[in-house]
Amino acid sequence: MILNLTAGANCQLCRDGHLSLLFQGNIESTELVRFSQYAVYGDIYRCNVCGFVVEEKSHETDAIIESLTSENYGGDKIDQLSLEEKSKAYAPLARIIECHRAISGAQLLDVGANTGIFLNLARTLGAIPFGLEPSLDATKVARSQFDLEIQNGVIAEIDQPDAAFDIVTLWDVVEHLYDPVGDLTALRSKLKPGGHIFISTHDIENVFCRILGKRNPLLMYAHFYHFSPHTLSRALEIAGFETVGFSYFHKSWSIRYLLALFDEFWPGSCVARCARGLTITISPVEPLSKLRIRFPLNLFFVAIARRPA
Numbered sequence: 001m002i003l004n005l006t007a008g009a010n011c012q013l014c015r016d017g018h019l020s021l022l023f024q025g026n027i028e029s030t031e032l033v034r035f036s037q038y039a040v041y042g043d044i045y046r047c048n049v050c051g052f053v054v055e056e057k058s059h060e061t062d063a064i065i066e067s068l069t070s071e072n073y074g075g076d077k078i079d080q081l082s083l084e085e086k087s088k089a090y091a092p093l094a095r096i097i098e099c100h101r102a103i104s105g106a107q108l109l110d111v112g113a114n115t116g117i118f119l120n121l122a123r124t125l126g127a128i129p130f131g132l133e134p135s136l137d138a139t140k141v142a143r144s145q146f147d148l149e150i151q152n153g154v155i156a157e158i159d160q161p162d163a164a165f166d167i168v169t170l171w172d173v174v175e176h177l178y179d180p181v182g183d184l185t186a187l188r189s190k191l192k193p194g195g196h197i198f199i200s201t202h203d204i205e206n207v208f209c210r211i212l213g214k215r216n217p218l219l220m221y222a223h224f225y226h227f228s229p230h231t232l233s234r235a236l237e238i239a240g241f242e243t244v245g246f247s248y249f250h251k252s253w254s255i256r257y258l259l260a261l262f263d264e265f266w267p268g269s270c271v272a273r274c275a276r277g278l279t280i281t282i283s284p285v286e287p288l289s290k291l292r293i294r295f296p297l298n299l300f301f302v303a304i305a306r307r308p309a
Contacts, residue, residue: 005045005056012181013234017049023214027058027221041219044226050234053204053226055219061178065154068134068176073115073141083115085257088292090118093171093200094125096247096302101196103127106166109190112173113150116142123148127167132158155183162189168197174232175201175223184239194309197241200249200302201227208297232303241305248298255282255291 011017025042042056057064073083097103104126110119113131115138123129131150133139139152151159155177168187177183187197202218203209204226209216218226227235233243262275 005043005054007045009045011047011050011052012054013052013231013238014047014050017047017052019045019054020048022046022053023219025056025058039215039217039219040221041223042221044219050231051205051228052231052234055221055224055226057178057224058221064178065134068154069136069152071135071137073135073138082257083117085253086114086117089251090121090171092249093118093169093198093302094121096249096304097167097169097196097198099247100198100244100304101167103167107164107192108167108169109160109165109187111155111168111170111187112176113142113148114138116146116148116150118169118171119148119150120146130160130165155186158186158190160190163192165190166192166195168195170197170199172200174199174227175225178224180225181235181238184235184241188240188307191307193307196244196304196306197236198302198304199232199236200300201232202299203228203248203301205230206297206299208299229301229303233305236303236305240307242308244304244306246301246303248301250294250296250298251300252292252294255293258293 005019007019007021009019011019021043023041023044025044027040027042042058044053044055046053094103103122106127108119108122108127108129110122110129110131113119113133114135116131119129119131119142129148131142131148132155133142133150133152134154136152139150142148142150151157153159168191174180184197191197204218205228209218229246233246236243256279259275259279262269263272
């Protein structure tokens with residue numbers, strides 16, 4: 001686990017590599033920042049050899065877990081819109097799984113299950129679902145809304161026997177882990193020999209990230225690690241997996257959700273006021289407010305790996 005980084009520190013992935021400062025952090029408060037806040041991050045380093053990008057954590061692991069555990073879901077307008085967005089996002093990910101193995105009949109573990117939307121979809125496709133979610137509130141929503149079996153906790157606390165699952169999924173989770181190699185190693189033991197793991201995240205080497213630099217909205221305190229296909233493959237191999245391949249996919253968002261984000265993350269700004277005005281204008285026109293904007297670049301990818309038989 002990397003907590004206190006300095007330039008020249010050894011890289012977690014290539015061991016012999018060294019880290020150099022990529023972006024100076026902008027966390028001014030000593031309080032734990034809200035986990036969903038964009039453009040707030042600690043010092044960010046890149047390995048000079050393998051390119052692995054890591055962020056210095058400004059808080060102890062216990063404080064990070066406590067923040068995750070106490071996150072609330074479903075109470076605000078943005079939370080409701082976010083749940084709707086997630087329901088649209090998982091169908092292409094399910095198709096990627098089906099390209100490599102059948103979901104029907106599979107014992108499936110979803111790590112970072114949130115409110116259970118993907119697990120509910122997997123169950124309709126014939127999976128036998130189980131979830132792990134650190135947020136107590138999200139766990140309660142998943143249980144009450146979908147009647148799912150979900151454990152409240154982090155990967156180190158998972159209460160399931162070894163070799164219990166055919167499929168493990170981590171959708172936009174690996175960048176949040178405070179010890180990705182250690183957590184992936186723990187998850188490997190929960191897979192049956194020959195079982196598959198599917199991990200989605202953003203590609204930090206994408207042209208979008210390179211152009212935006214330190215203003216990249218994917219740079220946030222919640223994202224402690226930023227992977228490329230190369231570095232994620234390396235992390236999986238260190239954890240004992242065999243990498244099968246990668247599949248890029250395109251996310252899309254409704255106009256009303258994108259406009260709501262401005263008010264959520266930059267409240268009181270001129271941009272937020274303009275977004276609020278646009279929201280009022282288009283809200284009566286239901287087809288327009290639900291129109292989806294598709295991100296055109298290969299920014300998001302799924303890594304597919306398996307536990308050796």
